[in-house]
Amino acid sequence: MKRSISGQSKPVLVVATIVALIVGAVGGFFVGGAGAGVVTVTSTIERIKTITETVAADGAVITMTVTQTLTTTLVSTVTQAPAVEVESGRLLLFTWEEEATDAFLNPFREKYPQVQLETAIYGDQDEMVAKLQAGFRADVIAPCSDYIGILLDLGLIQPIDVRLLDNWLDMFPELWAAPGVVVDGEVYFIPTNIGQEGIMYRTDKIQREITSWNDLWDPEFAGHILMPDDPKISIAIAALALGFKDPWNLNEEQLQQVKEKLIEQKPLVLKYSDEPDVEAAELMAAGDVWISVGWIPEVNELTSEGIPVKYVSPKEGEFIFMCGNSIVKGTQMPVAAHKLVDNFLAPHVQTAFADPEEFGYWVTNKRVVEEMIDPEVVEAAGLDKVLEVLQNAVFEEAVPNYDLWISVWEEVLAA
């Protein structure tokens, strides 16, 4: 997706332009022109790839340059931040169930007692968009990078002033170039966790090794397979199983093949689930589902209940999602909203996200990774290799011809 910038005078733009220039100098994927305001933000994963490759080729020097320059610029900007007070009043966080916990939110409540923090939950991002669009008033939401474009098109989110985020400087600076973060020279999205989406299965019901997305097509598991009722992920799974390299960009002929592949799978499927994260865990615990699309936190949860499950990253590639927070346009509590976004970058949340026995995500706060987590854990989970993860994975992206995807999926459901 391409977006061009219109002239704006906020400090964020200056900062972003500098980022763009630096990244441009390193990788050549950004075309920057500060004065004229002509900055084109191009496709995302490529950018990160370029940075990492250059870093790998030239060693630590370039990494140092990138980080140092950014830090200097930002420090000078941050010191100029206006003194602002956190408003008092009601603040609504609209988020995933797993993030609306007291462990995450109580430190914020203690720090800003004048804010009455309330939470509301959604099961998937379509639901979140639907409710906001229908007039539901939230202040902070927890989208993932693939939905930032949609949220922006609908005018549902507003720019974030990074000067108000205390932990912003601790974030991996390379993530500035990650998808959804900077759009049109403004920061709209603060990534806080990066996770994997692959296959999970019951090791007592399935003896053989699971290695591929095609294992979801194995007639031996007939009636025990769960697929998500989600055109995006289900079609992408079929595309990877068919061997297509870029599952987010499929032409009509490929979509036709995907449709046939999914209809071929249908007799084997137990259910297309609307809330696969909750339902796959429930049905796997009950023994109805043996193999399903899966996530590490769910596998951890099932394992702790004594159910023998395993997560595998299929050989065709697993999906990587990057989620975080955005501020809803027109919030009455802008400063408090910024402080709440900042809360999710803070060490108490970031260490929990990184805990392999809890969430098992990659986190975005570099200082937390380097200073606050057991180096053995960092090593084992590759927490310091966030960029390589983004580079190798099938990153979840917005789909250009999504209306076609929707009708293909509907035909599968109605087949």
Added chain:
Amino acid sequence: MKRRLSIYHIYAIPTTAYLLLFFYIPIITIIVYSFWIGGPFYEFKPGFTLENYVRFLTSRVTQNVMIVTNVVAFLSFLATLLVAYPIAYFLARVLKGDTGLRIILLMLIPLEMNYLIRIFAWRNILGEQGFINNLLLTLGIIDEPVRIFFHSMYAVIIVIVHNALPYAVFPLYITLRSIPQNLYQAAMDLGSNRVSTFFRVTLPLSMPGIAVAFLFIYVPMLGEFAIPALVGGKTFLLGNLITRQYLDVGNWPYASAATISLLIITLIASFLVFKYMGVRRLYE
């Protein structure tokens, strides 16, 4: 003659206001939306087009879903009727006095429980390791768990029958109660046996009750989405199609056109049932 407003018309205000606010205005909103220019992900704009209707009524998806929905609705109705008729007959014609009515009141108690909770309860009863399978396994009737009870069309029908039973028993009870006793004596006098009395007297005269049961069961089934979503596995009905369009796809004009089409179809069906199946007799 001119109708004059009297003080008693004030009594109609709360009901009228309620209906206006929560029924007529939403319906009109949906009708307006159905003519807007549609698009996925809430990218719809005001305008006037019939495209949503054309697309809905001509698409292959709709045709498939319509067939499945009607099959499920009809089988559910038939199954409910087969269970409800003997119960209603027993309550109305075998028991004396008000006992039948009291039992019907008992049947209404489960309806006090939340609809979704009742469906969730069924998930525990129908599962592969659920109550039914465990019972059948323990009794030695089956050797391994039967899988058709959960995440299938049959599970949908079982749950619907359970939900719909009181709605079928009640109108059947009323019609069966209202058949005059002397008709039976006349049939017997004219040499009819029990079986032919049932088919030539009882059944035709209970048609209005069957018609009402049809309206109570078949019509809501056309828009049902929670039961298939929770126990139906792959079962994808009209209600699921519409819900998807509203909540997941975000194409409100298309979803609205589908809703209005469904509304019109059910209105026609209800009209026909009322007109030709003698429902009028129930309240005259």
